[in-house]
Amino acid sequence: MKVLLTGATGYIGHQLALALAQRNIIVHALVRDLNSIKAPIHENILLFKGNICDYHSTAKAIKECTYVFHAAAYTNLKCRDVDNFYNTNVLGTENVLKAALEYKIKKVIYTSTLSVYGPSYKDKPITESQPRIASYANDYELTKSMSEELVKRYAKKGLYSIILNVSKVYGPGLSTYSNGVNRLISIFARKDFLIVPNRLRSTSNYVFVNDVVNAHLLAMESDINNGQYIIGGENASYKHLFSLIKELTKSNIRIVRLHYGFVKALFSLTMIIQRVIKLVPSITPKVLDSLFVNRISSSDKAKKELNYKATPLSLGLKETIQYLKLTS
């Protein structure tokens, strides 16, 4: 069996490509640069040069495929140009869906994000049926929501699809913009102190990358042809996450807390200076806000309907720490 995979040079896509290849599935990986060091290497992975923003290259790679995994996205929150997000996440997704419909793909598995649901309301975990309460916080959330609307529109045209809304992913794999927890572990292992904003009670959901990959495979194999699932792991506050990592890495790091507003003002100031001297900003106030919003979620629907299972956070972290020691 052959499948098309987009986003193979990204964090999730890379791991997914290898997992599919190991199951003797031929992966058509659509990549912009055939020589990218991030491209997954395996005898069952065939690299196709192209770009989802270009329909013809997408159509070329989709030929003879049974399923499509669409994991490509523009995720760089530091970018100020909405069209970078729009072109890849919306127009690119439309190309993939159009090609999938034309080439009679059995099912599209679309990798999306928990953030399309917005923050969680009080202590209530986000579920698939929660209406979005707050407006879109950034261009990434907006364009991923638009792409989900497209997936649902194509579902009405007869294209089978499953949307997976993944929470914060961590675990072995490429070091990209999308795995902040891995970076955090490295900091705990190497640094003597870490300055953080004093909102350590803000709680998010953390999912182990192997579980995310597994959810994609389950979505493909399942009899369910239309659906949307939150793929998460454990809910944890920063405080809890920090103490877990500290314990597991046997780190002696000192955590210095600074007032949130002060940190935000500092980043605003830095951003203005960086803009004036035309440097790419490090962390913008918007990115900071998105990191400290509550995103508690539940994956009960995926557990029930896809037979999805989540790895406990401490176990996943342990494996990640081992992996990072191996690679650094």
Add this chain to the structure above:
Amino acid sequence: MKLYTLITGASTGFGKSLAIECANQGMNLIIVALPNSGLIELGEFLKSNFNIKVMVFEMDLSSKKNCNLLYDEVKKRGASVKHLINNAGVLSRGYFEDLPEDYVVTQINVNVATPTLLTKLFLEDFKANAPSGILNVSSMASFFHLPKKQVYSGTKAYLLSFSKSLRKEIKKYGIWVSIVCPGGMNTTTALCLQNRRLGWLSRTSILDPEVAAKETLKKFFSKKEVIIPGAVNKIFMFLDSVIPTAIKNKLTANAV
């Protein structure tokens, strides 16, 4: 008898934000919107997170028949309406010559006939529950006359005139009528994208619906007549009153 706030077009955008804010303030809600617009999910969310009663009606309010049906159903369930928020509306979609006839007629029905009819149907409820209020959602388009918004602007200007006149008439019953005229808001994804691409100055006037809803309800309950949410929009309104028409026409001519 339980008292309710009735909100039309409550499933998305400004209506959804108004519904959540009303729930936050402890009001029982009757929410109405088109089928498959996410209304059921919103109803479930409101029921499970706020200590209020919620009635959900998925229906198309573009016909008189359905407005009557809504009234009958509400009465059948023993509810009485204290506040009515006429929010449901059909947005503008392009040049007049390109618009299908049915689209225009539906737009006039939903934006004009429906709020008028609902106000009339529930008038006895408002009288019985006084002090009670009606909030009609108009638009800044009722003041500014832009191309591509012909029918829309017209319907919104109707709401403005209708509300101001009715306000004088039914004050004696302890019923007040407010009109809210929002400017641009980040509601649908398409509008969010459009707003995101605006220039810096125009973008400062754009509000998130949850922010606009908070300000609107606060002023509605202080019985203000015309509500313009957002500081920048208020400045636009002031400028509109002082800038000569010739200059304004030149400015708006470029908005095509």
